Amino acid sequence: MRHEVRFSGFGGQGIILAAVILGRGAVMYDGKYAVQTQVYGPEARGGASMSAVIIDDDPILYPKVTAPDIYVIMSQEGFEKYGVTAAPGAVMLIDSDLVHSRPGCRYIEVPATREAKDVLKREIVANIIMLGALVEATGVVTQGAIEKAVLDSVPKGTEALNTKALQHGGGLVRGRDKG
Amino acid sequence: MAVKLPKAGGTFIQMEDEIAGIAAVIGASWTGMRAMTATSGPGFSLMMENIGFAIMTETPCVIVNIQRGGPSTGQPTMAAQGDMLQCRFGSHGDYSIIALSPASVQEMYDLTAKAFDLADRFRVPVFLMADEIIGHMRERIEIPDAVPHGERRAADRGVLPFAAGPDDIPGFTTFGKGYRVHVTGLTHDERGYPATTSPKIHEDLVMRLVRKVEDRRHEIADYEVVNPDAEVIFVTYGAPARSVSQVLHDDADPRIGHLRLRLVWPFPDSAIRSFPDAKVFLVPELNLGQIAREIERHTTVEVRSLPKIGGDLHTPRELAEASGRCIAP
Amino acid sequence: MTFLEWFRADRLPHIYCTGCGNGTVINCTLSAVDELGWDPDRCVFISGIGCSSRAPGYIITDSLHTTHGRALAFATGVKMADPTLHVVVFTGDGDLAAIGGNHFIHACRRNIDLTVVCMNNQIYGMTGGQGSPTTPVGGISTTTPYGSAEPAFDLCALAVAAGANYVTRWTTYHVKELTKAVHAGLTHPGLSFIEVFVQCPTNYGRRNRFKQVSDQIEFLKTHSMIRQKAERIRGEGGQVKDGTIEIGEFVKRSRPAMGVVK
Secondary structure, eight states, X not given: OOEEEEEEEETTSOXXXXXXXXXXXXXXXXXXXXXXXXXXXXXXXXXXXXXXEEEESSOOOSOSOSSOSEEXXXXXXXXXXXXXXXXXXXXXXXXXXXOOOOXXXXXXXXXXXXXXXXXXXXXXXXXXXXXXXXXXXXXXXXXXXXXHHHHHHSOTXXXXXXHHHHHHHHHHHTTSOOO | OXXXXXXXXXXXXXXXSHHHHHHHHHHHHTTTOOOEEEEOTHHXXXXXXXXXXXXXXXXXXXXXXXXXXXXXXXXXXEEOOTXXXXXXXXXXXXXXXXXXXXXXXXXXXXXXXXXXXXXXXXXXXXXXXXXXXXXXXXXXXXXXXXOOOOOOOBXXXXXXXXXXXXXXXXXXXXXXXXXXXXXXXXXXXXXXXXXXXOHHHHHHHHHHHHHHHHTTHHHHOOEEEEOTTOSEEEEEOSTHHHHHHHHHHHSOOTTEEEEEESEEESOOHHHHTTOTTOSEEEEEESSSSHHHHHHHTTOSSEEEEEEOOSSOOOOHHHHHHHHHTTXXX | OXXXXXXXXXXXXXXXXXXXXXXXXXXXXXXXXXXXXXOGGGEEEEEOSSSGGGGXXXXXXXXXXXXXXXXXXHHHHHHHXXXXXXXXEEEEHIIIIIITHHHHHHHHHHTBSOEEEEEEOSSBTTTTOBOXXXXXXXXXXXXXXXXXOSOOOOHHHHHHHHTOSEEEEEETTOHHHHHHHHHHHHHSSSOEEEEEEOOOTTTTGGGTTOOSHHHHHHHHHHTEEEHHHHHHHHHTTOOOOTTOEEEEEEEEOXXXXXXXXX
16 A cells, blocks of 8 residues: 655754654554655745655655645645645644645644644654654554654654654544544 | 764774875784774765775775766765766776665664675775765664674785785785785785785786676676566666666556666676666666766667766656656557 | 885886976975885875976876865875875865865865975966966966966965964075975974075076076075074064065974874
8 A cells, every 4th residue: 555645844843854754654564654754945944845755565666746635734835835735635633733725635733833832842853743644644654653753753852742742643533533 | 973883993084185094004904803984075075095995905995986076075964876987987097896875764874884894805895976966865774783893804824915816816914913914005015015016016016907897797696577578678886776776666566677776886787787688778877977988898789877966866757757758659 | 115116117208398497396205204204105196287297207106186275185195094194195286276265275274184295386387387376476487478467376475374384494505494394394293385496497587587497596595585584684674675585494393283193
């Protein structure tokens, strides 16, 4: 089963890192194949940054995302540039305070940045909250895989904070209608 | 490299520009070390003169080029394959080099190791001609515990430093080992001494530099053949290979074949003959047909270039349509 | 050994013109190397392009005759890959200060453990006498037929500013001092820069009113002044005549250096 996940937000939110962690979880801990790509260049810093992950049970041939079935959108500009074209069958996780628009496809509102600030007291973990929500809502990788991949990827000394952020993100969407 | 090389007992140095980068690589190589540099776009152009020096002095070295859109500063973060002829012909004079083209992160690893082996064996610069897509993406890779590698053959004592045996490749005279070798970019005799006005010495030297690579092009050829009985054959290297693999995966039509080159230079002309029933070769490249032109030199079959520039990769759909147009209904 | 034994006899005759000063510089350099008793098998001489850069080809050690201006970059690679080798670079004013200017300042900045001997003949001697970055104002060359209008580079000041550990200037008249200076440079850690004003009778001298080779050497003798003396004159409010070649040691210091065997 091929999944195409597209992340977008603004520079500094850890959009790229979130994608790298997701791909790492799939490959290293779920035994799947993954390709992670991203938009480079100065445009990707100030403006909308974008990264994509393809996850598949079989080797991935064409490495570019064609029709994402999962979106993680963390800025209005990111939505306009990379989210607005989402196909009707896709699912989109939206940082509900930062994105004003809503897509035509099914979407899940996750107030990741606010929760990071208010609950975890560190805005920087908003991307990890998003990852927690993403995995809880879609099961695109296993819980165990994302937990280990997060621990592999975050700076020493921040493991507990990030694990908490991941679990908190899961909790924000748990029990929601997955339809 | 800056992070990993010192931990592995190597030396990393950031030079002031690409000209100095390749110069330092060549200098390091003469101490017997394996040395490489990596660049893209204008940096590759800057290296051209010293690449010629490495060719003339038969200095083993590896140059990685993550190709991007040009000419000039062009598209610094977008994919291209526009330097395939530059790596072959970009320095002045006649010569031959070896160029490899990875189509995955795994091959980025495997072919880098192979590049060093080829550089050491042939005493020639070896290019790893990747593109931004392959160079920037992350994907699953398996790293072996050890990479077996060949040795640079040392020159026999008492033999002139640039005298080659039947394989046309002189043994290496590492600095500091008592060879007392003079290495010059000038045309030189077998002693390594400048001999710049003898037509014969120049012709003998340049012909040997070309021959030592070109005469072994079949032996070192590295390619994959899918559906050798096919009529419509895609020929690829680098990222477009992935799109073609997707086409063949999605529609297993035996009439469509794929020749995927991992080694592009010296051009493995025999690979073209792997498809005796070929009616057309389709060559998707992220340039305006640089290797398509080379293929045309080696076949009477129609060669159709499928160029794409600007940074996007050919989509499987575009390529399926292109092959569909060639297949009789 | 003597310095003579460091030459490749089978390379003679050399390409230098009658009266050229480069041979003097090579002899002084090899004398200093020889005095140190260095093993020829552990020395590497490196150069770029130009008359100066042919020198390594006449020396019995391993040698690398590279591309125009890039000798220091090649030498950096050699030295960083094997710091136990003694690496000496021969260069000229065009090679070092024009096409190779960037590598020059960066090699000084890194303060890499090389000895750099620059034969400054104030002209492109090999290629037909074009003006170089050190051709003095008013100097005649094929590209400055009415006299050079461009100010010249002070290579020693440049080397000092860029960070070289040892910087000195002499002329081909000062063979004893030059030999001592090279000796000091070879043994001092970090980048040692030895600039030598040399006569080029073929392309500089004959265009600039030096009828005989000896006239130019006489000029180097009479127009050079020990740097400390020049500074004293200036310090006392006096004036040092324009065009004076200030010779002697510019700096000897112990900035952190690269490529030094601990």
